[in-house]
Amino acid sequence: MSDCPHEPIVADALAKGDLPEDLRVHLAGCAVCAEVHSVAGHMLQLADGLAEEPQPSAASMWWRLNLRMRREKARRAEMPLIWMGRVCYVAIALVAALVAASLPVPARPVAAIGLAALGAVVLPVAVTLWGWSRSKT
Amino acid sequence: MDEESFHAFYEQTARNLRGYLRSMLNNQAIDRGLVDDLLQESYFRFLKAGLPDSTEPAHRKNYLYRIATNLVRDHRRARKVEELPEDSADATSADSLDTAHDVGRAFLKLKQREREVLWMAYVECFDHREIAEVLRTKAVSIRPMLARARARFGDILRRRGIGA
Numbered sequence: 001m002s003d004c005p006h007e008p009i010v011a012d013a014l015a016k017g018d019l020p021e022d023l024r025v026h027l028a029g030c031a032v033c034a035e036v037h038s039v040a041g042h043m044l045q046l047a048d049g050l051a052e053e054p055q056p057s058a059a060s061m062w063w064r065l066n067l068r069m070r071r072e073k074a075r076r077a078e079m080p081l082i083w084m085g086r087v088c089y090v091a092i093a094l095v096a097a098l099v100a101a102s103l104p105v106p107a108r109p110v111a112a113i114g115l116a117a118l119g120a121v122v123l124p125v126a127v128t129l130w131g132w133s134r135s136k137t
Numbered sequence: 138m139d140e141e142s143f144h145a146f147y148e149q150t151a152r153n154l155r156g157y158l159r160s161m162l163n164n165q166a167i168d169r170g171l172v173d174d175l176l177q178e179s180y181f182r183f184l185k186a187g188l189p190d191s192t193e194p195a196h197r198k199n200y201l202y203r204i205a206t207n208l209v210r211d212h213r214r215a216r217k218v219e220e221l222p223e224d225s226a227d228a229t230s231a232d233s234l235d236t237a238h239d240v241g242r243a244f245l246k247l248k249q250r251e252r253e254v255l256w257m258a259y260v261e262c263f264d265h266r267e268i269a270e271v272l273r274t275k276a277v278s279i280r281p282m283l284a285r286a287r288a289r290f291g292d293i294l295r296r297r298g299i300g301a
Contacts, residue, residue: 003280008264015262039287040259042240042294047260049237050156056173058147062140065181 004032011040080129087129091122138184147180150198154179154205157256160244161209175212179205199263203271206253213249236299243293251286258283 006026010033013019027033056064095115138146158175182204188197244252253272257263263271265279272279 003284008262011259012262015259035287035291036259038294039255039290042290042299043255043259045237046160046240046244047153047156047256049241050159051152053155053159053169055151055155056176058144058151061147061151061177061180062143064177065184068181069184 004030006030006033007036010036014040015044080132084126084129087122087125091118094118138188138190142190143184146194146197149194150201151176153260154201156260157202158205158209160241160256161206161249161252162212171212175205175208178208182208195267198261199267199270202257202261202263203273206271210249239297239299240294243297243299244290246293247286247290250282251289254279254283254286255290 006023010019010023010027013023014037027037095118098115155172155176158179159172162172179201183197183201186200186204188200244255247255250272254268257268257271265283266276268279268283269276274282
C-alpha cells in the first residue's frame, strides 16, 4: 500500500475529534487513509480505556519525587565520608600489621619511612573528601 | 522545574503516558503497582535531567517518552519477557461490550516496536522525526515501520471481528 500525504492530517483530526467534510470525502476514496482512520480510531479507543484506571495525582507525584530527590542528595553527600572512613580503616590495619610483625632493628627506619609516606597520602585524601562532603550539604 | 510547571506538565502528559506504559507491558493482568512505579521513575528521571525552562513543551514530552520507552525495555530485558504469539487463542466476541478491552488484547499481539510506533503516531500524534528521536532510529525508517505496524494491527483487528 503506497503512502498518502493526508495520513498525518487524518490522524491529527481524529485525535482532536474533528473530521471535516473534505477529509471524510477523501477517506471514502483512499484505502491508505481509511486504514489510518480505522487503526488510529482503535488506538484512541484503547487509550481512553486505559485512562479509566486511576492514576496518582500531580500533587502526590510531586511530593514523592521531591522526597526521592532529597534522599538521593543526602546519600550522595554521605559517600565521601564513607570512603574516607574506609581509607582510614585500611591505613590503621596496615599500621597494626607492621607493628604486629615485630620488625627487626635494621628494618625500623624503612618502616618509619613507609608509615610517613602512607600518612602523607591518606591525610590529604581524607581532608579533601571531608571538604567535598561539606560542600555538597 | 517548579511545582506549578510540573503540575501543568503532569496533567498534560500523565494520562497518556500511563496508558503507554500499561500497553507496552505484555501481561494484561499486570500489577498496577508496577505501572505506577514505572510512571514515577519516568518523571523522576525527567526531573533529574533538569531540562532548561526554555525547553519547548513538545521536546519535553518527547524526552519523557524516551525515558519511559527505555524503562520498559530495561524491564522486559530484566524479566526476559517474550513476545506473545500472534495466534494465541483467546476468544473475542464480535458482540463484546468491552471493545476497548478486546482492542487491548489485540494490541498485545503486536511486537514491542510496532506498539511503540502506533501509540506515538496515533495517540500522541508525534511526527516521524519525534518518533525517531524516542526510538533512537532514523526518521526515514519510521514511515515504513508505521505502515507495517498499521497493516498488522488492522489485520489482527479484522481477524478478531473488531471494527472495520
